[in-house]
Amino acid sequence: MKTGRFITLEGGEGSGKSTQGRLLAEALRADGHEVLLTREPGGTPGAEAIRSLLVTGDPDRWTPWSDALLMTAARVDHVARVIRPALERGATVICDRFIDSTRAYQGAGRGLEDAALIDLHNEAVCLWPDLTLVLLLDEAEGLARAAARGGAEARFEAIGGDFHARVQEFFVALPKAEPDRCKAVNAGGSIDDVAVRIRDALC
Ligand code: TMP
Numbered sequence: 024m025k026t027g028r029f030i031t032l033e034g035g036e037g038s039g040k041s042t043q044g045r046l047l048a049e050a051l052r053a054d055g056h057e058v059l060l061t062r063e064p065g066g067t068p069g070a071e072a073i074r075s076l077l078v079t080g081d082p083d084r085w086t087p088w089s090d091a092l093l094m095t096a097a098r099v100d101h102v103a104r105v106i107r108p109a110l111e112r113g114a115t116v117i118c119d120r121f122i123d124s125t126r127a128y129q130g131a132g133r134g135l136e137d138a139a140l141i142d143l144h145n146e147a148v149c150l151w152p153d154l155t156l157v158l159l160l161d162e163a164e165g166l167a168r169a170a171a172r173g174g175a176e177a178r179f180e181a182i183g184g185d186f187h188a189r190v191q192e193f194f195v196a197l198p199k200a201e202p203d204r205c206k207a208v209n210a211g212g213s214i215d216d217v218a219v220r221i222r223d224a225l226c
Contacts, residue, residue, distance in 0.1 A: 027057075027110040029150070030225075031121040034158035035191050036180050037168030038210045039217060043158065044119045046218045047225075051115055059109040062119035063097065067104050070097035078176040082183075087133035091140060094125050098148050107150065122148070123155060123197060123205075128179060131193035132186045156224055157198050158210035158217070162191040165210075 030047075032040040041062070048060040064074040073093050077085070085093065098121070109116050122144050130137045166187060169180050198207040206224045210217055 025110040027114045029116045029152045031118045031152040031155045033123045035162050035165045037165035038158040038160045040119050044117050057114040059114050059116045066101040069100045073097040078178050082181050087135050091129040127190045127193040132190045155205040157194050157207050160210040162187045
């Protein structure tokens with residue numbers, strides 16, 4: 024039976040989720056909690072192998088449904104082998120991206136129906152976060168930060184047109200549509216300022 028708290032961090036490119044996940048994990052550990060910090064796509068050897076198929080290469084490498092199914096395949100492995108066991112032993116799990124990224128990128132961004140993605144998630148994964156913190160930063164600023172970071176994992180960053188605007192729109196709307204689970208966090212300003220906002224959102 025699940026007893027730990029499952030927290031996910033969501034947001035567009037360059038919104039600072041990874042840094043903030045690390046800081047939150049450190050703060051909760053300092054308070055005496057067992058914390059598992061993990062990420063998607065990834066978090067197990069199998070899911071990391073799937074990640075490398077997803078985040079590198081040409082933007083058109085996969086169709087929207089191929090992306091959604093690969094993301095879900097990675098998520099099923101991650102939840103079964105890592106996330107659920109950690110929650111069952113009472114750990115707090117912090118995950119950098121989860122189902123809401125699929126809804127944002129493959130749903131709002133690439134046109135798949137939200138209800139179909141939710142049905143797939145309920146069928147195959149069947150685990151929802153207790154709390155989702157949505158880091159909101161102007162999408163142009165986020166993309167510039169992500170571009171400055173560089174690296175090979177830029178497949179989704181490279182999608183043009185208004186793709187990232189649609190992703191951002193989904194993330195802006197999510198805390199308003201699902202306020203019991205999702206909270207918006209202003210991701211602008213210094214790393215320390217954002218960390219304080221995140222700790223406040225946890226209360
Ligand atoms: P990251 O850069 O935050 O590690 O995420 C990797 C990329 O994968 C990012 O561009 C968003 C994308 N992604 C999706 O498109 N759908 C998903 O379900 C997940 C988890 C990530």
